[in-house]
Amino acid sequence: MKEKGVIEVNIEESLKESYLDYAMSVIIGRALPDVRDGLKPVHRRVLYAMYEMGVLHNKPYKKSARIVGDVIGKYHPHGDSAVYDTLVRMAQDFSMRYPLVDGQGNFGSVDGDSPAAMRYTEVRMTKIAEEMLADIDKDTVDFNPNYDGSLKEPAVLPTRIPNMLINGTSGIAVGMATNIPPHNLTEVINALVYMIDNKDYRDDDILKFVKGPDFPTYGIIYGKDEILKAYKTGKGVIKVRARVKKEVTTTGKELLVITEIPYQVNKANLIEKIANLAREKKITGIVDLRDESDRDGIRVVIEVKRGENSDVIINQLYKNTQMEIAYGINLVGIVNNKPKTLTLRDLLEQFLDHRKVVVIRRTKFLLKKAEDRLHILEGLIKAVENIDEVVALIKSSHNANEAKEKLMEKYDLSEAQAQAILDMKLQRLTGLEIEKLKKEYQETLKNIEFYKSILNNENVLMGIIKDELIEIRDKYGDERRTEIVSNAEEINIEDLIPDDEVVVTLSYQGFIKRTPLTNFRSQKRGGKGKAGAISSKDDFIKDLIVTTNHSTLMFFTNKGKIHYLKVYELPELARDAKGKYIANLISLDSDEKVAAMISTKEFDREHFVFMCTKDGVVKKTSLDAFSSGRSGIIAIKLREGDEIVDVSLISKNDLIFISTKKGKCIQFNSSEVRNMGRNATGVRGITLDKDDSVVSMEAVKGDPLILAVTAKGYGKLTLVTEYRVQSRGGKGIKLSKVTEKTGEIVGARQVKIEDDVMLISKSSKVIRLSVSDIPILGRDTQGVRLMGLSDEIVSFDVIRED
Structure with missing residues (x-):
């Protein structure tokens, strides 16, 4: 029974109505600008309070605290800090293209320094700000009661300047936001004059005058297409870059000097970021960094290491720092008390x-x-x-x-x-x-x-x-500050780096490097080898591939995920250097490690990624399924306890050759495995004995020789024709004789007589052999000693003659 005087309401409807009221209050009364004068209520109230106080451009400055007090006391019933922040921003020449407040004192800096307290700073209106209030005493705009009804305040200013465009604005409301960049006053007014003179104007006519945003911090805008899209639709993203010039000192040192930075970028944070990247060797070739900026302008000096390509460093700075930003344009304003997305023409x-x-x-x-x-x-x-x-x-x-x-x-x-x-x-x-x-x-x-x-x-x-x-x-009116170029003159690093052959090595602990192939010379069979990396008690070279600088490395992890890197992005180090930790180059989980890596130059539909796991599961997936280049995506769905052993790039009907540590192998046609998606588990490739596991997998091409290498340094060549082709999923046949003397099989690779092979031991010794020095023997033999050593061979790879 309903009590007397109690009104029942639907709580859902009540909440909806209350939230909509709140949302519209934020949108109209706080966060978004009026399209007519380009001001939010707080900006309008600050300017009107200054006008009322007579703090004009030709009158003495007055304390900021006095202005703030008048604003919050008469018109803006909110905190003083919000009003002072507004006042400060209108005085910053690096925030406003045409400042509306003339400030005296510390109003912050492009380094993100905070302004002085309002009791220390003084302000007055700029001359251009007075144009926004011109004729306000001639009944040009409506006046509304202030928050307590004791005074009147203008609903909009009768501005003579197109402030919405020339100074821009940004704001986040409830469910919507605005981000309007500043523009050049001369360009905007020229467009307005053209529109007045030509009633049948089109969008393209306007765009002949308004070239694009014009930021107070100068900079360079790359690409006109996105500007046109933003102006015609109200939304778009433009690329803004810092300006960098090259200088050479009297001693011959090359300097990169940053003289302009993108709009709203904190210079101090930018310098710190560059310093961190140089310290972590993510950008190599920087030997010194200093900020020589003063009241005359920005000057950040980067000293380049002798012999380094400065164009590559500039490109890396654009890629990895806020020297290049994506500025999102969102032309939203209040029209007739409603938020609306607008075009430039609107x-x-x-x-x-x-x-x-x-x-x-x-x-x-x-x-x-x-x-x-x-x-x-x-x-x-x-x-x-x-x-x-x-x-x-x-x-x-x-x-x-x-x-x-x-x-x-x-x-x-x-x-x-x-x-x-x-x-x-x-x-x-x-x-x-x-x-x-x-x-x-x-x-x-x-x-x-x-x-x-x-x-x-x-x-x-x-x-x-x-x-x-x-x-x-x-x-x-003044000259344009921000330069606009048609297309980004991006430096293609690949054009600057020779596509030389390199050896990429990955250690057991995860240290990776590339070394020019010419650093390794061929040795005779049985040689002692060269140091391939700085060895430690617990680390050794695990994987080695021979590739080129322009190729893409695909890293397959034990969890069945894939990561990508360009070969030239790896540090180029000496043969005996330790390398860089792989987790600093690609994002790996704490319990994740790289299990296999391959390289490719193109992602097409004619080739397939063929994967094989420790438990003998195989999977074939089209190479173009991995073309996104998104690191961390699934390559194969693994069963519990299983992990990837090997991965190869294959053609449609290549033969697959799988080897096990106990000396078994199987060869079958890859067409027996259907093409599967990235999230598939795969099918049985070989049936293993209880204590056996897969150690290598090859895509056999032509009629090569199979090189089998054991842990204790024995190896042999066998004609691939001696290994008959079977059906997928069988137990396989004998690969090589495995004894206590030879140790278990490390792997089996296809080779040609003219190829070389590189062997890596657990102590990180590396030896390069000519395949022609290794004898051709039958399947049921143990082979000959390839490397004189007391420890074990853990990996080997083939250097193709072609």
């Missing part, structure tokens, strides 16, 4: 519409004032023409009211005319003053005629708006 048209309203209201105000004055002048002139009678009439009256009534009755005057006659000074009776009255009367008539022509003729009205815009352009 923004310009809305400004012109606002100027029409302002000029019409101003003209009506001036017309009314002129008509009132004309009415008074008619009375004064009539009184002067009959001055003797008027004076006698006034003298004969007992009081002012009687005199007023007599004047109104005798000369057919209005009360206002009669009062003006009574208020007239005796000096107006001189001949000169009488002529002035008549001259003023004629001028007032002309003004009234002019005002009426404005209101009655659209062309005259637009001509007034055009003249005022040209006046603003001539007073405040």
